Amino acid sequence: MMVQLAAGIDIGGTNIKFGLVDEDGKIHSKDSVPTADFPDPKDLVNTIAEKIGIFLKGKKEAVNSKLIGIGIGAPNSNYFKGTIEFAVNLKWKGVIPLAKYFHDKLNVPAFLTNDAKAAALGEMQFGGAKGMKDFISITLGTGLGSGIVANGKLIYGHDGFAGELGHTIIIQYGRQCSCGRKGCLEQYCSATGIVKTYFEILKSENPHALDALDTNQIDSKYIYEQALSGNEAAFYAFNYTGELLGYALANSVAYTSPQTIFLSGGLAQAGELIFNPTILSFEKNLLPVYKSKSKINILASSLKEDDAAILGAASLIWQQQ
Amino acid sequence: MMVQLAAGIDIGGTNIKFGLVDEDGKIHSKDSVPTADFPDPKDLVNTIAEKIGIFLKGKKEAVNSKLIGIGIGAPNSNYFKGTIEFAVNLKWKGVIPLAKYFHDKLNVPAFLTNDAKAAALGEMQFGGAKGMKDFISITLGTGLGSGIVANGKLIYGHDGFAGELGHTIIIQYGRQCSCGRKGCLEQYCSATGIVKTYFEILKSENPHALDALDTNQIDSKYIYEQALSGNEAAFYAFNYTGELLGYALANSVAYTSPQTIFLSGGLAQAGELIFNPTILSFEKNLLPVYKSKSKINILASSLKEDDAAILGAASLIWQQQ
Numbered sequence: 001m002m003v004q005l006a007a008g009i010d011i012g013g014t015n016i017k018f019g020l021v022d023e024d025g026k027i028h029s030k031d032s033v034p035t036a037d038f039p040d041p042k043d044l045v046n047t048i049a050e051k052i053g054i055f056l057k058g059k060k061e062a063v064n065s066k067l068i069g070i071g072i073g074a075p076n077s078n079y080f081k082g083t084i085e086f087a088v089n090l091k092w093k094g095v096i097p098l099a100k101y102f103h104d105k106l107n108v109p110a111f112l113t114n115d116a117k118a119a120a121l122g123e124m125q126f127g128g129a130k131g132m133k134d135f136i137s138i139t140l141g142t143g144l145g146s147g148i149v150a151n152g153k154l155i156y157g158h159d160g161f162a163g164e165l166g167h168t169i170i171i172q173y174g175r176q177c178s179c180g181r182k183g184c185l186e187q188y189c190s191a192t193g194i195v196k197t198y199f200e201i202l203k204s205e206n207p208h209a210l211d212a213l214d215t216n217q218i219d220s221k222y223i224y225e226q227a228l229s230g231n232e233a234a235f236y237a238f239n240y241t242g243e244l245l246g247y248a249l250a251n252s253v254a255y256t257s258p259q260t261i262f263l264s265g266g267l268a269q270a271g272e273l274i275f276n277p278t279i280l281s282f283e284k285n286l287l288p289v290y291k292s293k294s295k296i297n298i299l300a301s302s303l304k305e306d307d308a309a310i311l312g313a314a315s316l317i318w319q320q321q
Numbered sequence: 322m323m324v325q326l327a328a329g330i331d332i333g334g335t336n337i338k339f340g341l342v343d344e345d346g347k348i349h350s351k352d353s354v355p356t357a358d359f360p361d362p363k364d365l366v367n368t369i370a371e372k373i374g375i376f377l378k379g380k381k382e383a384v385n386s387k388l389i390g391i392g393i394g395a396p397n398s399n400y401f402k403g404t405i406e407f408a409v410n411l412k413w414k415g416v417i418p419l420a421k422y423f424h425d426k427l428n429v430p431a432f433l434t435n436d437a438k439a440a441a442l443g444e445m446q447f448g449g450a451k452g453m454k455d456f457i458s459i460t461l462g463t464g465l466g467s468g469i470v471a472n473g474k475l476i477y478g479h480d481g482f483a484g485e486l487g488h489t490i491i492i493q494y495g496r497q498c499s500c501g502r503k504g505c506l507e508q509y510c511s512a513t514g515i516v517k518t519y520f521e522i523l524k525s526e527n528p529h530a531l532d533a534l535d536t537n538q539i540d541s542k543y544i545y546e547q548a549l550s551g552n553e554a555a556f557y558a559f560n561y562t563g564e565l566l567g568y569a570l571a572n573s574v575a576y577t578s579p580q581t582i583f584l585s586g587g588l589a590q591a592g593e594l595i596f597n598p599t600i601l602s603f604e605k606n607l608l609p610v611y612k613s614k615s616k617i618n619i620l621a622s623s624l625k626e627d628d629a630a631i632l633g634a635a636s637l638i639w640q641q642q
Contacts, residue, residue, distance in 0.1 A: 157578020164575040254485040257478020
C-alpha cells in the first residue's frame with residue numbers, strides 16, 4: 001500500500017511545528033523545534049529534511065510512503081515568489097527564499113503562504129469548509145489574519161497580499177497600528193487588541209487602575225479567565241471586541257458574499273464570550289439582502305487548534321492534487 | 322464570412338438599451354426603448370426579439386450572422402436564477418424570470434446580472450482590464466455599484482450578491498441609507514451622495530442657503546459645472562466625496578489586492594475633480610505593503626460611457642466562449 005504524504009510546516013516566532021499529512025488530513029508524524037535554534041534558515045531545512053527522511057525510512061517496511069510536497073505557513077510570506085520577506089518577528093533578515101531551499105533539498109514542489117491563508121486552505125481541505133466555494137477564514141491571534149475563498153479558490157490577489165482584513169481601517173483616527181496607520185481592525189479584534197481594550201476600560205473606571213497591575217502578565221487568556229469568574233470589565237472587553245468584529249465581518253460580506261465565516265486562533269477559543277457579541281453585531285449590521293436568503297453562519301474552525309497550522313500548511317500541497 | 326454576435330441588454334429605470342456585439346467589442350446594431358412602454362416584461366422580450374430578427378435577416382446577404390446568446394444587465398438581478406427580484410426602480414413587481422423568457426423566445430443561452438457586475442465583465446472583455454486577473458470596477462451612478470474580479474473570475478459569492486461595496490458602512494451612525502442602515506458608502510460616494518454633501522456644505526455656511534434654491538434641479542452635473550466655474554462649496558463637495566472614496570478603496574484593496582481599480586458612471590465623468598482627491602486619499606490610507614510593490618492605479622473605465630452598459634451585458638456571453 002502506497003501512502004502519499006505532504007509535509008506541513010508552520011513557522012512561528014517561538015516554535016516551528018511540522019508534520020506529515022495524508023490526503024484525509026491524518027497527521028502521520030509531527031514534531032516541533034524552537035525557532036531561536038535556527039539563525040540560519042538552511043540549517044532548519046536540513047534538520048526538517050533529516051527528520052522527514054528518518055520517518056519515511058522507518059515506515060518503509062510497513063507501508064510505502066512517498067513525500068509529494070512541502071507546504072509552509074509563515075509570516076510575511078510571498079506566495080508567488082516562495083519567499084519570507086522582512087519578517088519582523090523572525091531573526092531571518094531580508095528576503096529568504098525558503099520554498100526554493102526546501103525544493104532544492106528534497107526535490108519535491110514547495111509552496112509558502114502566510115499562516116492565515118494556510119488556515120483557510122486547511123479549513124477547505126480538511127475542515128468545516130469542505131465543498132464550500134465561498135467562505136472567509138479569520139485568525140484571531142496576535143494580529144488578525146484572514147483568508148478569502150471565492151469561486152472555490154483562495155484569493156492571493158495581484159501581488160499575493162490579498163486578505164489583509166486586519167489592516168482595514170475600522171475606526172478612523174483610532175488606535176495606532178504597527179503598519180503606521182490608525183484604527184486598523186487588528187488593533188481591536190485580536191489577542192493584543194482585547195488587552196488594550198481591557199486596559200482602556202479599567203482606566204476609564206479608575207485612572208490609576210493600571211498602577212497596581214503587572215500589565216506584562218495580562219494577556220487575552222487572563223482576560224478570558226477574569227470574564228469567566230465574573231469580572232465585568234473583562235466581560236465588557238469581550239463584548240466590545242465582538243461588537244467591532246461583527247461590524248467588520250458584516251462589511252466583509254458585502255465584498256465576497258461568503259456562505260460561512262470561520263474563526264480560529266487564540267481569541268476564538270474563548271467560545272461564547274467572543275462568538276455571542278460577534279454574531280449579535282454581525283446580524284445587526286448585515287445588509288438586509290444577505291439576511292433574506294440563506295443564513296450566513298459564523299462558526300469556530302472545525303480543525304483542532306493544535307494541528308490547524310500543520311494541516312493548513314500541508315493543504316498548500318493537497319489543494320493542488 | 323460568419324459573424325457571431327451576442328446581444329447586450331441594459332435594463333434601466335428610464336430606458337432599455339440593447340445592441341449586438343461581436344467578439345472584438347464592435348456594436349453592430351443598437352437601439353433603445355422607454356422602460357415605461359413595457360409594463361409586461363414578455364412584451365419587451367417580443368419587441369427585442371423582433372428587432373434582433375430584423376437585423377440578422379437584413380445582414381444575411383452580406384454576412385452570415387449568428388446570435389450566440391443574450392446578456393442582460395439589470396437592477397436587483399439574481400445571476401444564479403436569471404431573475405430580477407423586487408426591483409424598486411422598475412414597474413415589474415415580484416420575481417421576473419427574464420433570462421428564461423429570452424431563452425424560451427430565442428433559443429440561445431441567456432444570462433442576467435446587475436449593471437455594476439456587467440460593467441466589470443465589459444472592462445475585462447473589451448476595456449482596460451483585458452488580461453488582468455485581479456481588479457475592481459466601481460460604478461458611481463445613482464448608487465455605488467461594484468464588480469470584483471479575482472483569480473480571473475467575477476465574484477458572485479454564495480448567493481450571487483457579492484460586490485455590494487456601496488453598502489459597506491463607511492461612517493458609523495452616518496447618513497440614513499435606503500437599505501435601512503446608516504453610513505453606507507453610496508450615501509456619500511455617488512451622484513446622489515454628492516448632492517447631499519453639497520447641501521450640507523451650503524447649510525453649514527448659511528442655515529437658510531437652501532431656501533432660495535430649487536433643490537430638485539440640483540444634481541451631480543450641476544455641482545460639476547459649479548465647481549468648474551469656481552464655486553468653492555461645489556469644489557469642496559468633490560473633495561470630500563473623493564476623500565471618502567479613496568479611503569474606502571484603500572480598505573477594499575486589503576480584501577482582494579487588485580492590480581487596478583476602474584471608475585465609471587456619471588460621477589466618474591467629472592474627471593480630475595473626482596479623481597484627484599480620490600487618488601490622494603487612496604494613497605494616504607493604503608497599507609504600506611501595497612505601496613512597496615507595484616503601484617495600484619485608479620483609472621477611468623476605458624469603455625465609452627454610452628456603450629459601456631451594452632458591452633458589459635454582452636460580455637456575460639463572450640466571457641463564457
